[in-house]
Amino acid sequence: MTHTPPRADKRPLAQSRFGHDWSDDYAWLKDENWQAVLRDPAKLSPDIRAHLEAENAYTQTVLGPLSDLEETLFEEMKGRLEPARSSTKLPDGPWRYYHRYEPGHEHGTYMREPRDGGQAVTLLDAETLSEGADGFFDIGDVSHSPDHARLAYGLDLKGSENNEVFIKTAEGAEARFTGIDKAAGALVWAADSETLFWVERDENQRPSAVRYRSVDADGEGRLAYEESDPGFFVGVGTSDDDRHITISAHDHTTSEVWAVPMDDPARPPVCFAPRRTGVEYSVSPQDGRSYILSNDRKAVDFAVFQSGTPLGEASDPAEWQSFIDHEPGRLILGLETYAGHMVRLERINALPRIVVRDMESSEEHGIEMDEPAYSLGLVGGYEYDTTTLHYSYSSPTTPASVYAYDMASRERTLMRRQSVPSGHDPADYATQRIEITARDGQSVPVTLLYKRGIEPDGTNPLLLYGYGSYGHTIPADFRTARLSLVDRGVVYAVAHIRGGMAKGYGWYEAGKLAGKVNTFNDFVDAGRALADLGWTARGRIIAHGGSAGGLLVGAALNQDPGLFGAVIGAVPFVDVLNTMSDADLPLTPPEWPEWGNPLEDETAFRTILSYSPYENVMEADYPPVLITGGLTDPRVTYWEPAKWAATLRDHQTGEAPILLKMNMDAGHQGESGRYKSLKETATEYAFALMAVGLS
Numbered sequence: 001m002t003h004t005p006p007r008a009d010k011r012p013l014a015q016s017r018f019g020h021d022w023s024d025d026y027a028w029l030k031d032e033n034w035q036a037v038l039r040d041p042a043k044l045s046p047d048i049r050a051h052l053e054a055e056n057a058y059t060q061t062v063l064g065p066l067s068d069l070e071e072t073l074f075e076e077m078k079g080r081l082e083p084a085r086s087s088t089k090l091p092d093g094p095w096r097y098y099h100r101y102e103p104g105h106e107h108g109t110y111m112r113e114p115r116d117g118g119q120a121v122t123l124l125d126a127e128t129l130s131e132g133a134d135g136f137f138d139i140g141d142v143s144h145s146p147d148h149a150r151l152a153y154g155l156d157l158k159g160s161e162n163n164e165v166f167i168k169t170a171e172g173a174e175a176r177f178t179g180i181d182k183a184a185g186a187l188v189w190a191a192d193s194e195t196l197f198w199v200e201r202d203e204n205q206r207p208s209a210v211r212y213r214s215v216d217a218d219g220e221g222r223l224a225y226e227e228s229d230p231g232f233f234v235g236v237g238t239s240d241d242d243r244h245i246t247i248s249a250h251d252h253t254t255s256e257v258w259a260v261p262m263d264d265p266a267r268p269p270v271c272f273a274p275r276r277t278g279v280e281y282s283v284s285p286q287d288g289r290s291y292i293l294s295n296d297r298k299a300v301d302f303a304v305f306q307s308g309t310p311l312g313e314a315s316d317p318a319e320w321q322s323f324i325d326h327e328p329g330r331l332i333l334g335l336e337t338y339a340g341h342m343v344r345l346e347r348i349n350a351l352p353r354i355v356v357r358d359m360e361s362s363e364e365h366g367i368e369m370d371e372p373a374y375s376l377g378l379v380g381g382y383e384y385d386t387t388t389l390h391y392s393y394s395s396p397t398t399p400a401s402v403y404a405y406d407m408a409s410r411e412r413t414l415m416r417r418q419s420v421p422s423g424h425d426p427a428d429y430a431t432q433r434i435e436i437t438a439r440d441g442q443s444v445p446v447t448l449l450y451k452r453g454i455e456p457d458g459t460n461p462l463l464l465y466g467y468g469s470y471g472h473t474i475p476a477d478f479r480t481a482r483l484s485l486v487d488r489g490v491v492y493a494v495a496h497i498r499g500g501m502a503k504g505y506g507w508y509e510a511g512k513l514a515g516k517v518n519t520f521n522d523f524v525d526a527g528r529a530l531a532d533l534g535w536t537a538r539g540r541i542i543a544h545g546g547s548a549g550g551l552l553v554g555a556a557l558n559q560d561p562g563l564f565g566a567v568i569g570a571v572p573f574v575d576v577l578n579t580m581s582d583a584d585l586p587l588t589p590p591e592w593p594e595w596g597n598p599l600e601d602e603t604a605f606r607t608i609l610s611y612s613p614y615e616n617v618m619e620a621d622y623p624p625v626l627i628t629g630g631l632t633d634p635r636v637t638y639w640e641p642a643k644w645a646a647t648l649r650d651h652q653t654g655e656a657p658i659l660l661k662m663n664m665d666a667g668h669q670g671e672s673g674r675y676k677s678l679k680e681t682a683t684e685y686a687f688a689l690m691a692v693g694l695s
Contacts, residue, residue, distance in 0.1 A: 006054035008646040018602045026643040038160040055660040066686040073682040079422035080480035092382035106673030135665040138672040145193035152187040159632040159666040190265035205586035205634045231589035252593045284337040285311040293335040299326035339385040350502040352376040375477035394478035396431040396449040436529035445496040456534030461692035462491040468499035468519035469548035471508040497522035520555040542688045546570035554613030566691030575640040576612040621654035
């Protein structure tokens with residue numbers, strides 16, 4: 001390295017808890033007025049801004065020689081995107097609704113066309129709307145009214161996920177700002193096509209209340225529900241049969257459902273079943289009955305119960321009857337009801353399947369696939385009284401397809417298939433699902449994608465991707481950007497580690513709280529095993545993870561720095577101890593069930609202290625590390641990646657660069673727009689290729 005990296009000032013903050021003393025040299029990088037910064041980045045303290053800009057300048061200097069490669073990668077990735085494409089056209093009454101991109105579009109247009117044929121109509125031209133934005137631009141939920149006359153949509157211009165809500169006539173050009181400016185998630189219309197429900201964030205950015213009001217009125221609206229526990233987040237939606245507006249309150253292990261009649265929006269919501277710690281449930285109504293997907297009664301991988309109590313009335317869980325029994329190892333991921341059918345999405349040994357049940361005959365059949373690894377998902381529609389469901393399918397080698405499936409006749413119709421304009425032959429690639437043995441004897445699935453002809457001869461560079469938190473399972477799906485690595489001889493591997501639910505809910509529970517270290521061990525053991533099997537070699541592995549996956553790669557880097565040839569930590573959650581000790585931060589109280597509460601629980605404190613990447617950086621010859629962040633990120637606040645970069649650089653005994661790339665105009669998701677986001681991926685992949693000598 002010939003470039004001099006920036007050095008952040010050290011302003012030690014002494015801390016002590018449970019008999020342990022420590023110091024945080026870089027606590028000052030957290031702006032005292034961080035809430036204001038999320039709403040207006042211009043309010044960032046000048047000394048912090050100066051440091052972040054110095055980090056960006058250094059990163060730009062170091063990565064400057066890769067500009068041609070970045071541009072090549074970007075053009076490759078862009079060339080694989082369909083210049084013009086539409087989402088699945090989903091029917092609702094007399095119309096079919098969809099989202100369309102024209103060539104060159106970043107944000108596209110929201111459209112509808114007559115169900116029985118006719119001219120398509122533009123409902124919302126997001127592309128034109130974005131032209132007036134200065135910096136970040138992202139459309140949130142877009143929701144049409146039940147009478148199809150009006151449209152509500154959210155707009156985020158900061159990246160902080162605070163949406164401003166606008167209303168327009170369905171086919172008119174002008175939109176009106178409602179005055180609602182802290183909305184989160186869905187926008188839900190009542191049956192009168194006048195009353196709108198939304199979730200409102202509190203001063204600490206938490207989605208904590210549901211409000212409603214006439215869209216023709218002004219003011220903050222009436223309060224439908226307010227959550228008093230800061231550990232619970234709130235959401236709003238509609239029931240499968242469209243008869244109720246549903247309000248959910250949930251943390252990572254406990255949930256509760258309330259309901260308001262769609263045709264009586266002013267009626268106070270009724271709780272279906274009061275929350276019980278550790279019990280999660282959702283409700284799907286059908287024909288006056290309720291079907292409950294829940295882990296109640298020790299159904300670790302979830303079961304389906306039935307109740308004669310309809311949604312909108314209070315139900316006694318003691319009266320719930322078993323409808324689909326719990327089967328260990330079969331994780332029921334989701335449940336949907338239609339007028340005559342029930343559909344569930346489930347996963348067994350990391351592979352999903354869809355099961356359809358005829359509610360009159362009780363006959364079931366599955367929609368299963370025959371590739372060794374694949375992704376399968378339900379595509380939510382608008383209609384209840386139908387025999388048609390939509391589902392998506394892809395695999396690491398097979399582009400995505402969406403099918404309309406007739407649940408009665410079992411016939412399927414291809415609705416759309418992803419094309420790759422620059423060319424793609426699935427036969428040029430191979431995918432495998434292998435199992436590696438972790439240090440405690442557990443078998444960990446790993447999905448491999450590689451160019452056909454690649455052999456496990458111990459020479460291949462390999463990108464190892466993982467997440468391993470919140471029960472989220474990385475799907476074995478088709479992503480065109482990965483092909484730019486694979487075509488250059490990189491093996492792309494996804495480790496389905498504990499903390500996700502690839503092997504059931506127990507797989508998740510084994511990778512949280514006191515068992516969190518299993519997540520990191522699985523990832524490191526997967527890398528070591530892939531080297532032992534010849535798919536790669538020590539020092540040829542690029543570790544890649546984002547958000548909680550950034551925590552993963554940070555902990556893995558501390559555990560075995562020499563295993564990796566490079567590390568990419570995207571918006572990484574690496575300051576775990578300090579973040580989980582700050583109850584004012586947006587996600588802290590809701591995340592205590594996932595990580596533990598280090599403020600009050602000494603065991604949780606010492607467990608987090610033992611693995612938190614920021615506190616466990618040691619003197620080591622670290623490989624090149626690329627760290628990204630977003631200034632307005634409410635999920636992983638900007639100072640986490642900034643502090644990690646500073647302390648890694650302090651402890652680096654080798655010459656490899658530690659790079660921080662802070663997006664000063666975006667949040668957790670990075671750049672919005674289908675092309676701008678590719679530029680960020682191109683930067684990451686150019687860095688990865690450089691690190692393994694392929695630049």
